[in-house]
Amino acid sequence: MVTKSRSLTLNKLSSLLIKLIGLTLSGLMLYILFKRNFLVKSVSSKPANLQPPVINTKNITSSQPEQIDLSSWQYILVNYDHPVTQEFIDNLKLVNTPEGYGPQLKVDERIYPQLEQMLSAAKADGVELYICSAFRSVDYQTKLFNNKVDEQLNRGLSKEQAIEEAASWVAKPGCSEHHTGLALDIVAPSHRTLDDDFETTNAFAWLYKNSPKYGFILRYPKNKKDITHVNYEPWHFRFVGDKAQEITDSGLCLEEYFSKIKQI
Numbered sequence: 001m002v003t004k005s006r007s008l009t010l011n012k013l014s015s016l017l018i019k020l021i022g023l024t025l026s027g028l029m030l031y032i033l034f035k036r037n038f039l040v041k042s043v044s045s046k047p048a049n050l051q052p053p054v055i056n057t058k059n060i061t062s063s064q065p066e067q068i069d070l071s072s073w074q075y076i077l078v079n080y081d082h083p084v085t086q087e088f089i090d091n092l093k094l095v096n097t098p099e100g101y102g103p104q105l106k107v108d109e110r111i112y113p114q115l116e117q118m119l120s121a122a123k124a125d126g127v128e129l130y131i132c133s134a135f136r137s138v139d140y141q142t143k144l145f146n147n148k149v150d151e152q153l154n155r156g157l158s159k160e161q162a163i164e165e166a167a168s169w170v171a172k173p174g175c176s177e178h179h180t181g182l183a184l185d186i187v188a189p190s191h192r193t194l195d196d197d198f199e200t201t202n203a204f205a206w207l208y209k210n211s212p213k214y215g216f217i218l219r220y221p222k223n224k225k226d227i228t229h230v231n232y233e234p235w236h237f238r239f240v241g242d243k244a245q246e247i248t249d250s251g252l253c254l255e256e257y258f259s260k261i262k263q264i
Contacts, residue, residue: 068261073110074215074241076180077258080167080229083174086138092181097131105134108181111215111239115184118214127206132192132235133185136178145170168231177219182239199234211237212244217254224253 068075078084094106098116107115122129136144148170152162170176177183185194188203198204208218219238220230238254240247247257 068243070258070261072241073108074182074239075258076182077254078175078177078180079255080172080175083172084179085174089138089179092135094135094181097134097184101129102131105131105184106181107134107184108239111182114214114216114239118211118216121210121214122203122206125206127202128189129203129207130187130189130192131184132187132194133178134183135181136176138173138179141171141176141178142173145172168225168229171230177236177238183219184237185233185235186237187235194233194235196232196234204234207237208234212248215239215241215244217244217247219254221251221253224256227255228253 070077076084093109095109095112097105097107098112098119101119119129145166148166149162152165153159155162157165171178186203186207187194187198188201191198191201191203207216211217216237216239218234219236220228220233222232225231240254243257247254250257252260
């Protein structure tokens with residue numbers, strides 16, 4: 001009897017122990033689930049961080065132009081302070097401009113591929129361009145300049161005033177970018193007049209946006225006469241090569257850009 005009673009007691013204890021273990025495990029599981037739900041709810045209830053990420057600016061390059069070799073042919077500076085020599089002009093290798101874009105004119109052979117690509121791209125976009133002036137000899141520039149002086153004299157200006165005014169529209173002989181074969185006056189078949197109204201045409205809009213892709217810049221922009229000594233000319237584009245987009249984006253005229261380069 002004692003043995004049987006002890007056996008029953010052990011069985012009851014074992015059963016009770018199993019129940020206690022089960023309850024303990026159940027409680028632990030409930031606690032874990034509760035804790036997890038609480039944490040998830042807490043995280044999701046926090047407001048989103050709308051602040052932009054902090055950007056490390058230490059490695060960002062400045063807007064300063066890179067050093068370039070200003071003695072390279074495409075960077076020649078021609079203006080009233082930097083005239084070209086007849087020897088320079090005589091040594092140029094010139095080729096005809098592409099056919100179908102105005103009269104057959106001459107440009108430096110080194111810019112021909114880019115010029116042809118630019119004209120073709122404009123045509124593909126439905127924009128017609130017309131080249132009305134390119135390379136000019138000193139003799140031809142002299143003729144143009146004298147004609148402009150006479151025009152100013154007919155307006156009643158003195159000789160000195162007429163020369164000064166003429167020079168703001170037509171460069172003095174030797175001081176024209178057209179002597180380099182790198183400059184072109186580009187208009188449209190429907191607008192061949194060299195005036196400010198050209199900037200209202202689709203041709204100008206296309207050139208201003210796209211010409212830098214082919215190495216050309218608007219050489220005489222607005223509000224730069226004090227520096228260039230030349231009035232705004234929306235038709236005058238000049239080849240400078242790979243730096244065309246950088247120069248255009250800088251808002252600087254060529255004189256200002258080169259001056260900045262020299263300061264680096």
